[in-house]
Amino acid sequence: MSAIVQVRDLQKTYDGGFEALKRVNLDIEEGEILALLGPNGAGKTTLISTICGITTPTSGSISVGGHDVIDDFRRARRLVGLVPQEINLEPFEFVMNTVRFSRGLFGKGRNDAYLEQILKDLSLWDKRGGRIAELSGGMKRRVLIAKALSHEPRVLFLDEPTAGVDVELRKDMWQLVERLRKDGVTIILTTHYIEEAEAIADRVGVINKGEILLIEDKAALMSRMGQKEMRIELTESIETVPESLGDYDLVRSNDGRVLTYAYQTTSTRTGITSLLKDLQAAGIGLRDVQTSQSSLEDIFVNLVKESAK
Numbered sequence: 201m202s203a204i205v206q207v208r209d210l211q212k213t214y215d216g217g218f219e220a221l222k223r224v225n226l227d228i229e230e231g232e233i234l235a236l237l238g239p240n241g242a243g244k245t246t247l248i249s250t251i252c253g254i255t256t257p258t259s260g261s262i263s264v265g266g267h268d269v270i271d272d273f274r275r276a277r278r279l280v281g282l283v284p285q286e287i288n289l290e291p292f293e294f295v296m297n298t299v300r301f302s303r304g305l306f307g308k309g310r311n312d313a314y315l316e317q318i319l320k321d322l323s324l325w326d327k328r329g330g331r332i333a334e335l336s337g338g339m340k341r342r343v344l345i346a347k348a349l350s351h352e353p354r355v356l357f358l359d360e361p362t363a364g365v366d367v368e369l370r371k372d373m374w375q376l377v378e379r380l381r382k383d384g385v386t387i388i389l390t391t392h393y394i395e396e397a398e399a400i401a402d403r404v405g406v407i408n409k410g411e412i413l414l415i416e417d418k419a420a421l422m423s424r425m426g427q428k429e430m431r432i433e434l435t436e437s438i439e440t441v442p443e444s445l446g447d448y449d450l451v452r453s454n455d456g457r458v459l460t461y462a463y464q465t466t467s468t469r470t471g472i473t474s475l476l477k478d479l480q481a482a483g484i485g486l487r488d489v490q491t492s493q494s495s496l497e498d499i500f501v502n503l504v505k506e507s508a509k
């Protein structure tokens with residue numbers, strides 16, 4: 201099966217010479233939920249808006265549902281819904297009209313029953329007759345989502361949908377994403393929150409300085425994140441790790457005063473108890489023990505370091 205979104209050697213240099221994307225390649229499978237994580241300025245919005253045909257690539261190609269986003273813009277665009285990072289709504293327009301108008305722009309026939317369902321899912325139904333200007337920030341964000349869904353897109357892009365929104369909206373959005381997934385909608389979201397990626401994504405991509413540094417199955421990434429390290433400070437330095445401790449893959453510090461042991465918090469046996477026993481049996485005294493968990497942050501920092509080399 202070919203990917204619903206195909207990005208090939210995409211490069212984007214803005215007027216003024218800033219290279220926001222460097223040869224990005226990406227395949228997004230139909231029905232998957234992909235979370236793109238990356239710091240401010242990484243190129244997330246640029247990537248999304250080029251896929252949606254709003255920003256023009258400098259070179260490379262993109263297709264959605266087999267349609268080139270430039271040569272066949274209208275067909276590609278019709279398959280795509282975009283919830284932008286910035287709120288861009290007409291303040292004096294009414295909620296229902298805004299959403300209905302948006303559907304019309306894509307050449308879709310009127311279907312108020314479908315729009316009613318969307319507004320209800322987003323807890324906007326009571327506000328349908330109200331003006332945009334009267335809504336809170338969170339409600340406006342819900343309207344953006346309703347607009348993006350108005351023409352029944354097969355691929356939905358959510359650009360930092362939950363940055364600075366209340367917990368309630370975040371939960372509602374996650375539920376909505378789950379429902380859309382059941383309908384087979386492909387979803388790409390950008391986020392800062394690892395919990396968000398953890399809650400809803402099938403795959404996680406990390407992007408920095410215009411490059412995708414990693415793209416991995418969530419489960420695999422989470423198991424890497426479940427890795428913890430135990431730092432064991434010894435009462436006396438040792439020259440080598442005794443053979444009896446060979447199975448633990450301990451890392452000895454240069455001065456021989458610290459041993460580091462890596463283990464999985466997700467496994468039923470961490471090996472800590474037996475390690476401590478075996479250290480004692482080997483006559484090694486402990487001064488202190490500390491543990492630390494590797495987080496996406498660590499993985500990310502390491503990746504960024506690697507990519508800077």
Ligand SMILES: Nc1ncnc2c1ncn2[C@@H]1O[C@H](COP(=O)(O)OP(=O)(O)O)[C@@H](O)[C@H]1O
Nearest residue numbers: 214218220238239240241242243244245246247
């Ligand atoms: N219209 C533009 N003109 C020039 N530079 C831009 C423009 N839009 C974004 N950039 C720059 O491109 C980089 C990537 O921006 P963006 O895609 O918005 O990143 P992100 O969404 O990951 O925060 C940033 O350094 C930003 O300043």
Ligand SMILES: [Mg+2]
Nearest residue numbers: 244245246285
């Ligand atoms: Mg952005």
